[in-house]
Amino acid sequence: MPTPPCTDPVVLNLWHPLSAVAETAAGQDHTTTLLEEQIGYAWSPDAGARAWRTGATQHQLPTLVRYGYIWTSLGTPPKDLFSIPEYDEPDRRNMNASTIGVHVSAPRAIENFLDMAHFPFVHTDVLGSEPHTEVVEYDVDVSAERDEVLATRCRMFQPKASASSSAGAEVEYVYRVPHPYCSILYKTSGDDPGRKDVIAVFLQPVDQEHVRAHLLLSVLDDAHEDKEIRNFQQSIFGQDKPILENQFPKRLPLDPRSETPIRADKSAVAYRRWLSGKGITYGVIPAGR
Template identity: 35%
Template sequence: MLQDQVLKDSWFAVMVADNLGNKPVPIEIMGERVALFRTEKGVHAFKDLCIHRGAALSGGWVKNGVLVCPYHGWEYDCSGQCVRIPSQPKEQAITQKAKAIVYECQERYGLIWVSLGQPSSSPPPYPEYSDPAFRTIISGPNYVNGAFTRVVENFLDVGHLAWIHDGLLGSSEYPEVKEYKVHFRDGRYISDPIYVYQPDPDGRGQSINNGIVYEILSPFTARLTKTDPNTGIIKINWIHAVPVSARKTLMFSLVARNYDLDASNDTFLEFQNTINQQDAAMIETQRPEELPLDLQTELHLKSDRLAIAYRRWLTELGVTVGTA
């Protein structure tokens, strides 16, 4: 497991909730193997390790509300306590030491969230998910062979829109980024509106001059709100990047819109998947793979103010995973 106490106590979105059925599923967070499973009481996360002989609990099954280890049939209830050892006489008491390691787990915004430590707050907010004025799609799981910090900073990078997403989120004919400022408010960083010409910002083939406001909500989570001042069209992109390992990232994108609410989500989902693939291809070429926090290591422009704020915040928080 990658040791980082700052990140350990955070919430990580690890799976689309609808994808967790009646079988346990293995996932990995910062090198830690975790078994996810669902019972009538909700979703649960255990360290993917049976205390008996170290087998992966995710290889087992759920029966009558308990998780069964595939190696010797040990049964664990939702609290992690072993309640049955088949090879032991029924009348013999089960030692209290026979217990799985349990992680905090909850379902929110259509995703399953896990914390490896003791979270002091709820997962980052996404109010549009339950707002009837918006419709939300989920893109993911998407894997990137790069540090989660590079993934988040890429999302905050206004200048790349005209090049990596030329013809979609930007145009190489209009690459200039107007000066903007970044502010720290209510525990998050937020930018002034940045106005960008977007030839086709959502796959509908319609150009928009969007005012984009970026927010950095946590080391893993950022969002942007795009508003067309002429039509009132609002589109929100929210990303969450989970460090699977030091140089591998699991990412989810939640995209909300206040228009075409009755339209099929397929066009919007296909478009977001294309954008994510374009970003991943570039991120995977960056060196070093981890994000340099020393601002002297790479060159910076005024248009990089969001990235600078993000790097400084990581430094203040003491984040070590994914940083150089």
């Protein structure tokens, strides 16, 4: 077999999302690109998911169906994917807001997802507004046991935090990065301030500088149609897209001296260090190069 284009063992052994089940016509073969390889996949309610390298149909790749998406791996993946316990709560609305191709590396997209400082400027009058631009002190922790980056006590004044908000409010966020190319945020729910809405981004690395961004919503909202909830998130993501696509270099530099973080970037600093510790090379510019 020829050498695969991606030779990073850390990335090869990860689970990667291919498509939302809801957008996969049952019983038909589909193709997509993962780590520069053409991957075929299919799904049906009876047979579940299958995936293969195009041209090697007899050689099945491992698959999982989690959180409404079909996942595969080109290496030897862990037994299961990271856990999102909220997804199974019976009163949540779970849906794929969108799967959108973006000309950016997966780690740059994760960093944008973690960043609150851009809210007032990029998501003006929605997720932030002037003069409420300060990112107040928050906590970042890298859990060795769970092998994930965790940012807590993140707060921001938001004029319109979600499809269900009617007025501005201070909203509290928690961010998890349990996978080099996946992140989950929890934010105060507009419908039930005691609980949190869950928004996750699962990045499918097409190559080192292109992703398909799958956006999972698991929200508490009794009032809005699915399409209204998706529309809100699609508009937000549409605002991020040109910002993401104009970052340079497109791959994320891991050398701490290559870019100058400020205090608000604490979670990004921890994320970069965590990636370095894993020895990841795909989608990044490793330190010392």
